[in-house]
Amino acid sequence: MTAIDEPGAVADPSLDGPAVGVLVVAAGSGTRLGAGIPKAFVSLAGSTVLEHALAPVFRLRDAVQVVVVVPVDRVGEAETIGRRAAGKAADHLHVVVGGDTRQSSVLAGLAALWPGVRTVLVHDAARALTPTEQFERVIDAAARTGWGVVPGLPVTDTIKRVDASDLVEETVDRAALRAVQTPQAFPRDALVAAFRVAEDRLAAATDDAALYADAGHPVLAVEGSEAAFKITTPWDAQRAERLLVERDRGREREVGARPTSTIRTGIGIDVHAFADDGELSLAGLSWPGERPLAGHSDGDAVAHAIVDALLSAAGLGDIGSMFGTDDPRFAGASGEVFLRAAVERLHAAGFVVVNVAVQLVGNRPRFAPRRTEAEGVLSALVHGPVSIAATTTDALGFTGRGEGVTAIATALVERC
Ligand SMILES: Nc1ccn([C@@H]2O[C@H](COP(=O)(O)OP(=O)(O)OP(=O)(O)O)[C@@H](O)[C@H]2O)c(=O)n1
Numbered sequence: 001m002t003a004i005d006e007p008g009a010v011a012d013p014s015l016d017g018p019a020v021g022v023l024v025v026a027a028g029s030g031t032r033l034g035a036g037i038p039k040a041f042v043s044l045a046g047s048t049v050l051e052h053a054l055a056p057v058f059r060l061r062d063a064v065q066v067v068v069v070v071p072v073d074r075v076g077e078a079e080t081i082g083r084r085a086a087g088k089a090a091d092h093l094h095v096v097v098g099g100d101t102r103q104s105s106v107l108a109g110l111a112a113l114w115p116g117v118r119t120v121l122v123h124d125a126a127r128a129l130t131p132t133e134q135f136e137r138v139i140d141a142a143a144r145t146g147w148g149v150v151p152g153l154p155v156t157d158t159i160k161r162v163d164a165s166d167l168v169e170e171t172v173d174r175a176a177l178r179a180v181q182t183p184q185a186f187p188r189d190a191l192v193a194a195f196r197v198a199e200d201r202l203a204a205a206t207d208d209a210a211l212y213a214d215a216g217h218p219v220l221a222v223e224g225s226e227a228a229f230k231i232t233t234p235w236d237a238q239r240a241e242r243l244l245v246e247r248d249r250g251r252e253r254e255v256g257a258r259p260t261s262t263i264r265t266g267i268g269i270d271v272h273a274f275a276d277d278g279e280l281s282l283a284g285l286s287w288p289g290e291r292p293l294a295g296h297s298d299g300d301a302v303a304h305a306i307v308d309a310l311l312s313a314a315g316l317g318d319i320g321s322m323f324g325t326d327d328p329r330f331a332g333a334s335g336e337v338f339l340r341a342a343v344e345r346l347h348a349a350g351f352v353v354v355n356v357a358v359q360l361v362g363n364r365p366r367f368a369p370r371r372t373e374a375e376g377v378l379s380a381l382v383h384g385p386v387s388i389a390a391t392t393t394d395a396l397g398f399t400g401r402g403e404g405v406t407a408i409a410t411a412l413v414e415r416c
Pocket residue numbers: 025026027028029030031032033039040069098099100101102103105106123124125126127230231232
């Protein structure tokens with residue numbers, strides 16, 4: 001039995017509920033974006049991709065049921081994001097867990113539709129800048145024709161068909177081609193039936209309309225929009241961020257508000273207790289003769305605080321979500337390993353480091369004599385200036401009793 005044979009996971013609160021349901025599939029991992037977290041949860045211009053994707057859905061003329069499909073470990077976060085985007089329409093929003101493929105995620109979404117829904121729109125969260133007008137256009141065309149509807153754009157490049165050795169066979173007439181986007185609209189029952197096909201056919205379909213057309217139903221192409229491009233690579237994310245910032249600036253000019261910045265600030269704190277054996281690693285340096293810090297890794301509180309500050313600034317989670325706090329691969333790993341990986345991830349997400357400032361709190365080691373050395377090492381690792389201040393707490397608290405150290409870091413990053 002497939003997911004769509006099962007009874008709807010969500011009860012229809014009223015038979016007069018919305019006739020249109022919008023599935024927003026957001027359960028992909030975003031491998032090609034390389035941000036290290038699922039693409040829908042990456043931050044663009046201060047909000048997640050998912051929040052940007054949901055905003056136009058909740059601006060639709062008529063009420064719709066909205067089903068958001070997310071990875072299993074993101075349900076709570078998606079509910080928070082969804083409620084924020086939905087405002088007063090929050091009771092029309094459902095978050096469900098997706099699958100390993102886009103098709104299985106669509107199936108999970110279909111299973112959560114209210115019985116009253118007659119027309120279903122399937123939309124990629126990755127097409128986060130799709131305007132509300134595109135949704136309206138697709139809904140109107142589906143209502144007018146009763147057909148499947150896909151938005152698409154004429155193809156602007158010359159298209160060649162090549163053989164298995166990349167030898168050009170022919171130039172394809174592009175006048176009849178459309179680069180197809182989402183949301184795609186379908187009569188609900190016919191779409192559900194169209195998804196009841198063999199696994200290999202399901203896996204081969206790159207959009208929902210392909211399955212729907214295979215089942216013998218007509219599909220109409222309507223006008224798409226440039227803004228509905230799919231955020232797939234870091235370059236796409238940068239383009240989306242730029243467009244969002246420009247859009248916000250336009251709105252701010254209209255209302256006379258301050259412009260949105262591409263600069264982001266982040267904070268990170270790390271605390272480690274002193275251990276008895278070994279050598280101290282701190283701020284990217286080895287400190288022979290000083291008591292080491294305890295930890296699953298090398299206990300470099302300064303490096304770890306910087307990692308958290310960088311990831312928090314870029315909206316990429318934190319050191320625990322990136323590396324796992326007890327992953328055996330990182331047992332004893334140096335702070336440098338974490339810093340290099342975090343900076344790589346930052347760059348992949350289109351950010352550069354503007355600067356990092358660290359406050360170290362502890363009695364030992366005496367930091368001032370090696371401050372310049374540590375700042376040099378850490379600045380090279382993060383590709384931006386790092387400054388470190390050190391202080392004690394006048395014998396107060398655990399650092400004052402000499403039991404360990406605390407490091408607090410702030411980071412400024414810029415999306416470029
Ligand atoms: N198992 C999956 C795979 C994809 N999607 C969604 O389908 C849309 C289109 O997929 P794509 O942009 O290719 O996303 P990813 O699969 O996340 O990207 P990649 O192939 O780079 O990993 C996205 O909104 C994505 O979240 C999904 O819900 N469940």
